[in-house]
Amino acid sequence: MDSLQDLVDHCWQTVRTAPPDGRQVSYIPALARVPADQLGIAVAGVDGSMVTAGDSSTPFSLQSISKLFALCEALSAGPEQLWARLDKEPSGDRFDSLMLLEHEAGRPRNPFINAGALLVTDHLRTVRGDAAEVVLELVRREAGNAGIAVDEEVAASERAMSHRNAALAHYMASCGTVDPDVPAVLDQYTRMCAVAASCEDMAKAALFLARAGQGVDGPVLSAAETRRVNALMLTCGLYDAAGDFAYRVGLPGKSGVGGGVLAVVPGQCVVAVWSPRLDARGNSVGGVRLLEELVRHTDWSVF
């Protein structure tokens, strides 16, 4: 193939024509209404280039992809304080699992499962004021798009049904690992998850992870912290499918139940893909297929 655009078009076509598989989550009713058969991709290069195909400019709900930006902001406010409160190990369990938390006295395994992200939200509440606003500010600035916003309908739709996340947060509060003001933590967490942005926005917003932490106006993270975030994405970013994703794609990644997946090619580019149908573990079927296809034709895998 002559150019990256040709390759991206080819991979997009290949996945687009495969039979549709998977379905949207039902526990966030507003997300279940998004037309399912959309597929977008954006590749933002460290040289400032942008290559896209399909529904790359349609905003989608970031959901757990927002946890990545929340983690970066919490780390930039002081890694020691954050790591005193949670671990860095894959959970091997569903993103919203309650089981490990009881065994481990309310200390979450990693910042990407819901328990860990609720704790990061609580941490940002304490050190920065409002986790959703902090995430918004970061993605708006790095994407160069002041129009990126919280989809309040999605936020309200999730908040009304957030019984599992409430159970996780209350359990942590009972262990003293999260602030007892659980409703405030849940409000900020669901608004942060409901930030809506397109593949183009996302690829640009996360580009600092491929550029040793350098953002548009200076460092977002140090080079060492950036390597660590990429390591956590690789080991924990797709929850109990992190092993499968490392096997098939071989890149640091972060998924969300809105159907988006971000993948970092250190030193080269960030790829953002989006397709709403999910597999049983809550990861985008078309999005992961598209990344797998792209990596098959390039030397982008970190392995």
Ligand code: GLN
């Ligand atoms: N907001 C979603 C939840 O808390 C995020 C989960 C996800 O994207 N995997 O369940």
